[in-house]
Amino acid sequence: MITSTMLTPIILISVAAVLGITLDILITRKVKNKIGFTPLSETKYNKFWHTQFKVLLPLAAIILVAPTLPVSPENLPVVRRFLGILFICSATWIALSAVFLGRFFILTRYDMSVSDNLDARTVHTQVNVLVKISVIIIIILASTSVIMMFDSIRQFGASILASAGVLGIVIGFAAQRSIATLLAGLQIALTQPIRIDDVVIVEGEWGQIEEITLTYIVVRIWDLRRLVVPTNYFLEKPFQNWTRTSADLLANATIHVDYNIPVENVRN
Numbered sequence: 001m002i003t004s005t006m007l008t009p010i011i012l013i014s015v016a017a018v019l020g021i022t023l024d025i026l027i028t029r030k031v032k033n034k035i036g037f038t039p040l041s042e043t044k045y046n047k048f049w050h051t052q053f054k055v056l057l058p059l060a061a062i063i064l065v066a067p068t069l070p071v072s073p074e075n076l077p078v079v080r081r082f083l084g085i086l087f088i089c090s091a092t093w094i095a096l097s098a099v100f101l102g103r104f105f106i107l108t109r110y111d112m113s114v115s116d117n118l119d120a121r122t123v124h125t126q127v128n129v130l131v132k133i134s135v136i137i138i139i140i141l142a143s144t145s146v147i148m149m150f151d152s153i154r155q156f157g158a159s160i161l162a163s164a165g166v167l168g169i170v171i172g173f174a175a176q177r178s179i180a181t182l183l184a185g186l187q188i189a190l191t192q193p194i195r196i197d198d199v200v201i202v203e204g205e206w207g208q209i210e211e212i213t214l215t216y217i218v219v220r221i222w223d224l225r226r227l228v229v230p231t232n233y234f235l236e237k238p239f240q241n242w243t244r245t246s247a248d249l250l251a252n253a254t255i256h257v258d259y260n261i262p263v264e265n266v267r268n
Contacts, residue, residue: 081149088149092142099134103127112197116247121195125212128196129189132214184232185214193234194241199249201240202229 106127110120194200194217198209202219205227211218217234219227233239242249257266 084149085146088142088145092138095138096135099131099138103131117197118243118245118247121197121247122192124197125192125195126189129185129212129214133186136214181215181230181232184230184235185212188212188217188231188234193244198244199242201242202227202233
């Protein structure tokens with residue numbers, strides 16, 4: 001039998017969830033009317049954004065009414081911590097989805113299949129690297145936020161930070177090459193000595209840039225082999241980039257013909 005004590009939190013949670021769902025419907029309708037989705041973009045929106053909002057908005061409304069729930073004082077911190085972790089996970093889900101959705105809408109405006117795709121390759125390179133950086137930052141912030149919700153871990157972290165001077169120097173020397181590689185990936189994204197789909201000659205191999213990450217670059221060789229090169233290679237060693245300023249390729253062609261052939265006709 002449901003008592004009045006049990007009925008109050010049920011009503012509050014139900015009303016909060018309904019308000020969250022209603023707000024989600026209003027936001028989605030407003031966005032669709034303002035942007036005007038194509039079938040593909042609407043599918044991506046529902047996958048990367050709408051589904052997450054269906055969870056986050058009702059959960060946020062429930063968290064707001066959580067202090068008014070008739071929970072015993074000793075259990076209230078546990079409930080708040082649990083709801084807080086759920087909210088952080090949902091917000092992280094939303095942030096990652098926003099990054100991927102933004103990448104989709106940006107890259108769909110730049111077609112890589114056109115003949116002169118220099119601008120498209122520039123945008124694809126920058127966006128893909130910045131997305132990887134954003135994902136790493138979001139995950140680190142979310143993990144730190146969850147960990148800091150526990151008092152014992154927070155106190156342990158404070159003691160670690162208090163004595164982090166020497167430890168930071170040791171870790172810095174140990175991870176020097178890893179940090180240099182990450183910075184090289186960021187530098188390549190900004191200065192762009194290479195781009196996605198660039199034609200390059202690396203270590204005597206002719207191929208195209210297939211993938212650029214923060215730590216390594218994949219070159220697709222002409223015979224479909226893959227050459228994996230550290231990112232700092234392209235900042236420290238010389239290489240040939242045949243499509244640095246244009247998507248056009250120049251090459252020599254040798255034609256063996258008879259001495260009596262009309263040269264002007266061949267040229268035309």
